[in-house]
Amino acid sequence: MDRSPLMRLENINMVFKKPGSLLKDRNIHVLKDINLDIYEGEIVAIVGESGCGKTTLGKIITGLIRPTSGNVYFNGNKVSGVFSKDISSYNQVQFIQQDSYAALNPVRTIYQSLYAPIKTSNRKLKTKEIDDKINELMALVGLLPAEQYLSKYPHQLSGGQRQRILMARAISLNPRLIVADEPVSMIDVSLRLSLLNLMKELNKKLNMSFVYISHDLSTTRYIARNGRVCVMYLGEIVEMGNIGDVIETPRHPYTRALIQAVPVPDPEYHGNDDLPLKSMQLGTLEDRGDGCSFIERCLYSCDKCKQKIEHVTTDTAQVLCCNLENVPKQSVYSLKGKKK
Amino acid sequence: MDKIKNFFKRTLSVLKDFGYSLLKGIKKIFSNKKTVTGAVIIVIYVLIAIFGPLIFPYSTETNLKDKYLSPSLAHPFGTDWLGRDVFRQVIDGTGNVLEIAFYSALITVVVGTVFGIVSGYIGGWVDRVIMSVTNIFLSIPSFPVYLLLAALVVIETPISLALMISIFSWAGLCRAIRVQVMSLKERDFIQICKVMHMSKAHIIFKELLPNVFSYIAINFVMAMRNAIVASVGIMLVGLAAYDPTNWGAIMNAARTKGLVNPNNVRILLYPLVAIVIFQVATLMLANGLDETLNPRLKVM
């Protein structure tokens, strides 16, 4: 691809210090050597279990926290966080959080919550213009008639409605990239899909890039469709590629286990119950070496795994594994084993 | 013409909305019986403080021949050792006590809130400095310092006494507010404000402050309660006897004239009962506010 990326993450590392023994702090290595390019108008999904660092990565992309080392480029310019006055990224990256109730100030009305950011972004706007803009946003996220919602407080709305308000607020500043952190995990099943459809629609209509963070591969497959997926394990991207390909033929041993663990809404499909894993114990984030972090759980580990490993490019994805030729290539259907 | 009409229409609707929500808030607050009882008693005290001295003017004139009179129609609470009317003394002292309580609560809440928010929101070395200062104020015993201050400066206005009391009461509130702000600032809706590049002033005044407002209101009432205890205590031991009608001063006078005399015991009781009723009222108001404003205590 010769287009230049909208956002580029380069060798991002994130280390938190925790008080340990008297002499030495414990280093918690939450993110390790993350490289990721996000292009204009694409949907990138980040998938992983809790504790894999996906939320931290999301916060780094929005600029809420600064990485311990590594660079973030927006539109080719280096940026350094929310409170920097970098014109290049100013308000161009927005954030949709998981808990729609916590993301809205409980003592402010929806109108106040939507009005303030627009006013702050452009002091010259008159109230009338902002009102028009808000009505337009509410129509865009499907909350009509707008007056019915604007004067309410967050607790008076349902989870689905609040999540739509969050989307309206995120797009109100015309960002080019939106990070959505588990936006539907707290929403009722029957309402999830319409929210995902709304996000897809915004992505297409406004050409906004989305970073969709989730632990749920099924909804991720639905929203990202032809986009890319990054599978994270203990702060590393272990597999990255087109989401269809990665799910169809997962290559990394961890991705294989993950995909086999996802239940399918069809009772005919559950043949193989034993996951291809050695143990269910997650590895440690503390004082990590160069070796593969999946080594203790991997069925295919070898001697090389203890040395520094690099991403291998296969025909479908980039995989962080040194022993790929020994990992069986199996499709999702045979992993699931349709029962007769 | 239309423009003006529209303007009036809009203003009217905004006013109507505001009035409506205000009414709803007041209705909600006063739906609690404790709040109403507490508030009514406090209002009565305030009315007594304002109109009492006008109806029952108090004179400092001494009349030794009428000393230690028993309660009668002319002197409902009797008279003291100088023949002064105790009822009028107590009424005259109400204003003074309330003034001290109000000023002290105001100073406590303003100082405590400002430093609490600054400390909690900014964090880092600012937080460490403010916290060490509050530690000092919380660990020094207050009474010896009052003794020292009383010896050094002349206390002659309610504000100066209120200042003296507030010195030791703001630190506790400051720490409590700080903790609240610290947990609020990690909440998602503040994080999003940062992503949206809202100003610090907006985050503090429009997002944080309304969330701790109910807490501040409750603490204002509690600070008033504390201030009355402290001011009467200070007066009672004669550390700042600038006003002879202050309840503490009345009690002090009765005490120094000897409690062997049952008349003095009686005189001592009047301001004491007045204080107890006020205390109960403030406690009821604070508890009632807590019940309606604190979402964690809300029951279905």
Add this chain to the structure above:
Amino acid sequence: MENKNILNENIAEFKQISIEYPLKKYTIKAVTNITLPIKRGKITALVGESGSGKTTLSSSIIRCISEPGRISGGDIYFYPKDGTELHLKDLSDKQMRKFRWAKVSMVFQAAQSALNPVLTVRDQFFETLQEHDSPLSKEEKEKHVRGLLEYVKLDAERVLSSYPHELSGGMKQRVMIAFSLILDPELIILDEPTTALDVITQSYIFNLLKDINRDLGITMLLMTHDISVVAKFADYIGVMYGGRLMEYGDVKSVFKWRNHPYTEGLIGATPSIIGDVDLVKPIEGNPPDLMNLPSGCIFSPRCPYCKDICKTAEPDMVEIDGGLKGKCYFYKEAKNG
């Protein structure tokens, strides 16, 4: 052995049960007139969105409905191994305390809050045994508890002397499962046991539960909002909506026929990692407001097949061949067509 022959095929049965929450200004009907069997030795799943009443219904078995809820009609029957029949409504509070955990235990969604944070795992197990007058000696108790923890594949030595916060989410949930087995119950209620956990841990937990079901013959009642989990794990399914049971049947048939429009919508609205993504489509509209339920069939405002009759009166439960039951005027026709 004689008992076995006459043993009811159900271990418990809800009969016309209704549960209400009387509040200050109005009364919320959380569960309305539900009749539901729980088959002995099988895994029955109750699936529904938030507010569908599934938690209220299942916690009524052990009389753990949150305040101020109360059963306003109907009864719950329980048929223990000894061949007797218990009317759970008639049990005194003392009898209920004995019954709870000894016959029916529960695994909660939030293992964190279900375990006492200031007691070690050992203390909590022993306390429960103590409370139910266990005849075991101290050594036997220790052996019993260790056996259970090893059964759920935990390192008993380490876990017993740990406090809850020292365990990971998956470990805590397994401790809870061991804890639910401690008095050898006949029925375990699982309230969203893996919602807070990752898919890999979830898969392990469900394999474990399936083993318990198969090896120990313990009946399970699972509550979940995730229909994929039901497909993987359960034998029977009850679909709940707005406090009503919309459909009941064995999992394979329910998924295959998709007779009820709500079940069909629910399955159709669940994205999968297999199959055509374009076939997935949302259920239009919003979940019902329990304080303001629509007239007629409560699913009618969202139902794509809604006819005039659906808006007038609520349909009755219809039973068709194969034991499938559904609350819909067109239940049978839908199957044929």
